[in-house]
Amino acid sequence: MITACALPTMYSRGFQLDEGEDAIGWMESRCFAHDSPRRLRESMAEDGYLFLHECLEREEVLAARRHILTQLSVEDQLDPAAPLMMGKTKTGSSLFFQPELAQKNNPPLQHLLYARQGNLMSFFSSFLGGEILHFDFTWLRCISPGLGTPSHCDIVYMGRGTRRLYTAWIPLGDIDFQMGGLMVLENSHKNARLQATYGQRDVDSYCSNRLDDPARTAAGLNGWLSEDPNQIRRALGGRWLTAEYKAGDVVIFCMDLVHGGMDNRSDRLRISSDSRYQLASDPADERWIGENPPGHSAAGKRGRIC
Ligand SMILES: O=C(O)CCC(=O)C(=O)O
Numbered sequence: 001m002i003t004a005c006a007l008p009t010m011y012s013r014g015f016q017l018d019e020g021e022d023a024i025g026w027m028e029s030r031c032f033a034h035d036s037p038r039r040l041r042e043s044m045a046e047d048g049y050l051f052l053h054e055c056l057e058r059e060e061v062l063a064a065r066r067h068i069l070t071q072l073s074v075e076d077q078l079d080p081a082a083p084l085m086m087g088k089t090k091t092g093s094s095l096f097f098q099p100e101l102a103q104k105n106n107p108p109l110q111h112l113l114y115a116r117q118g119n120l121m122s123f124f125s126s127f128l129g130g131e132i133l134h135f136d137f138t139w140l141r142c143i144s145p146g147l148g149t150p151s152h153c154d155i156v157y158m159g160r161g162t163r164r165l166y167t168a169w170i171p172l173g174d175i176d177f178q179m180g181g182l183m184v185l186e187n188s189h190k191n192a193r194l195q196a197t198y199g200q201r202d203v204d205s206y207c208s209n210r211l212d213d214p215a216r217t218a219a220g221l222n223g224w225l226s227e228d229p230n231q232i233r234r235a236l237g238g239r240w241l242t243a244e245y246k247a248g249d250v251v252i253f254c255m256d257l258v259h260g261g262m263d264n265r266s267d268r269l270r271i272s273s274d275s276r277y278q279l280a281s282d283p284a285d286e287r288w289i290g291e292n293p294p295g296h297s298a299a300g301k302r303g304r305i306c
């Protein structure tokens with residue numbers, strides 16, 4: 001049983017995470033996608049996340065992976081001597097965030113994430129109890145060996161609509177500890193002080209009466225809580241939780257859950273997507289909707305007097 005396994009040594013942003021049972025632990029898989037909406041909602045309220053094994057068809061996940069890797073191979077990013085599906089980059093190539101590989105030219109991924117009758121959309125429809133709207137923008141990450149995503153809450157990037165919005169983090173291939181993957185900070189979604197401070201930020205909002213406000217620039221604010229995951233955990237409490245992921249698994253989490261990416265200490269790309277879902281009847285953040293969502297570009301910035 002996985003809980004009987006020794007806890008791994010975890011790294012994020014080059015920091016080795018504090019060790020010990022009160023500092024790191026396993027993400028729990030308490031529910032299945034077909035459990036009752038009530039049970040799923042209770043579990044989400046309690047943990048801030050749902051770790052759903054075999055929620056997606058493994059073959060469909062691997063088809064999306066193949067499509068992405070084929071594209072990277074055409075772009076001459078991969079080691080030609082290694083099998084395509086291994087996802088080994090060629091020397092000198094360094095990749096991180098590749099959203100363009102997820103958009104309309106990737107039918108298998110679009111199908112996996114957004115098909116109306118597909119497993120994921122059906123899950124959200126049952127979980128949220130109504131017609132679902134998904135963001136049109138898909139965050140696709142092909143992370144080369146090296147540092148992972150700094151810790152943050154998603155609300156600061158997508159909080160202009162409803163807060164009843166959920167992220168689905170999907171490994172597009174098997175991801176072991178060596179390769180890293182998603183880590184979440186236990187109970188951080190219940191931290192009222194964090195929600196009242198950091199959780200009120202909007203990375204694309206700037207003070208129009210302050211010409212030197214760094215949030216005005218295209219790079220804007222990055223929204224990270226801190227580079228150092230140990231500092232965050234010591235300040236907020238809880239344990240960093242993670243797992244080894246299989247193609248077909250999905251982690252769904254709420255906007256206020258602190259999370260980040262572990263460093264990739266393998267010799268291959270770590271490929272995953274994150275996409276967002278809410279009730280169609282709730283207001284949506286306009287930055288991520290439409291044919292060409294403005295995102296964090298100049299068109300997504302919003303000035304206010306402060
Ligand atoms: O996969 C990662 O590195 C980070 C994922 C993330 O931040 C998210 O899914 O919201």
Ligand SMILES: [Fe+2]
Pocket residue numbers: 152153154259
């Ligand atoms: Fe995130």
